[in-house]
Amino acid sequence: MFMLASLLALLSLAIAQPLSQERVAAQPPPPPAASPSPGPEHHDRAPTDIFRLQPLAGGVYALFGRGGNIGFLVGPDAVLVIDSQFKDIAPGIVEKIKSVTDKPIKYLVNTHHHGDHVGGNEIFRPFAVIIAHDNVRKHMLASPAEILRDGPGRLEQMKKDPSPNPQNIQALTEQIEWAKKVKVEEIPAPVLTYNSELRIHVGGETLQIWHTPPAHTDGDTVIYFEKANVLHMGDLGFIKVIPVIDAAHGGSPRGYLAAIDNVLARVPANVTIVPGHGEVTNVEGIKVLRQYIEDLTGAAQKAKAAGKSKEDFVKEIELPAYKDWNGYPARFKGNAGAAYDEVR
Numbered sequence: 001m002f003m004l005a006s007l008l009a010l011l012s013l014a015i016a017q018p019l020s021q022e023r024v025a026a027q028p029p030p031p032p033a034a035s036p037s038p039g040p041e042h043h044d045r046a047p048t049d050i051f052r053l054q055p056l057a058g059g060v061y062a063l064f065g066r067g068g069n070i071g072f073l074v075g076p077d078a079v080l081v082i083d084s085q086f087k088d089i090a091p092g093i094v095e096k097i098k099s100v101t102d103k104p105i106k107y108l109v110n111t112h113h114h115g116d117h118v119g120g121n122e123i124f125r126p127f128a129v130i131i132a133h134d135n136v137r138k139h140m141l142a143s144p145a146e147i148l149r150d151g152p153g154r155l156e157q158m159k160k161d162p163s164p165n166p167q168n169i170q171a172l173t174e175q176i177e178w179a180k181k182v183k184v185e186e187i188p189a190p191v192l193t194y195n196s197e198l199r200i201h202v203g204g205e206t207l208q209i210w211h212t213p214p215a216h217t218d219g220d221t222v223i224y225f226e227k228a229n230v231l232h233m234g235d236l237g238f239i240k241v242i243p244v245i246d247a248a249h250g251g252s253p254r255g256y257l258a259a260i261d262n263v264l265a266r267v268p269a270n271v272t273i274v275p276g277h278g279e280v281t282n283v284e285g286i287k288v289l290r291q292y293i294e295d296l297t298g299a300a301q302k303a304k305a306a307g308k309s310k311e312d313f314v315k316e317i318e319l320p321a322y323k324d325w326n327g328y329p330a331r332f333k334g335n336a337g338a339a340y341d342e343v344r
């Protein structure tokens with residue numbers, strides 16, 4: 001029973017978002033290039049081998065699987081990992097890391113609380129200190145109450161849908177059951193939390209870890225590896241993917257602009273950037289994302305100034321330049337609504 005409860009705990013964190021229409025849209029996007037492409041080598045892969053490893057610099061790697069991109073640092077005595085994706089694949093993540101080093105995994109940093117970034121925490125908890133911003137712990141511990149508040153209504157909606165999705169209904173039903181029973185101490189939340197800034201020293205490498213203005217959520221963390229000159233941006237980084245702006249957990253389009261500016265002002269122009277979703281990039285790649293958010297907030301401002309209602313604005317707006325980004329149909333209108341709510 002404990003196993004089941006734990007499984008559901010993670011399941012629920014993974015899909016704790018879909019408790020309203022907008023939050024369904026806020027589901028973590030599928031990693032566009034993270035899955036193996038079906039090709040000639042397809043049959044040579046073990047079905048569970050969904051991982052792709054990309055060495056960067058100074059012992060820092062990017063690891064693509066399912067969910068938010070993982071970063072990890074191999075130090076002389078210890079390994080530090082950024083984000084844990086989902087529980088079902090977390091053992092595979094550990095295995096993949098072990099394929100490049102026999103050093104123990106001692107630290108896990110969560111960039112924020114979404115289930116595609118913290119879903120594997122339980123697997124890491126026995127051996128790694130889990131570190132994140134204060135609000136990540138807060139949101140993870142609040143998850144059962146949120147599910148009990150929003151879940152039953154959402155379940156009703158799902159059942160009324162003309163073409164109901166039995167898998168989603170089953171998952172949400174299980175979440176609600178889990179939320180009724182789970183004990184706070186069973187939730188694999190970070191045990192070491194910080195408010196504004198933290199440094200971690202692993203061998204000769206120093207990691208600058210800081211909290212940005214609320215952007216994707218109000219618990220966002222970025223991690224800069226000084227020596228390797230690599231930055232992990234968590235979900236402040238979406239490359240050719242429409243971002244999730246989780247307004248229900250403090251996310252904000254204007255905050256996104258401020259957060260990107262805050263981060264880019266602190267790192268060298270030639271930094272290598274691991275985004276939460278999409279391929280490894282650089283400052284130019286992040287500037288494209290910034291431009292998207294600026295275009296969106298600009299359009300919202302213009303519409304509001306012209307007296308257009310939110311409903312009309314959201315219905316009418318399109319930004320064709322970004323239509324080929326992954327997640328445009330699912331999330332663009334949600335982003336537009338969040339932008340409209342914020343501008344004056």
Ligand SMILES: [Zn+2]
Binds near residue numbers: 117235
């Ligand atoms: Zn996220």
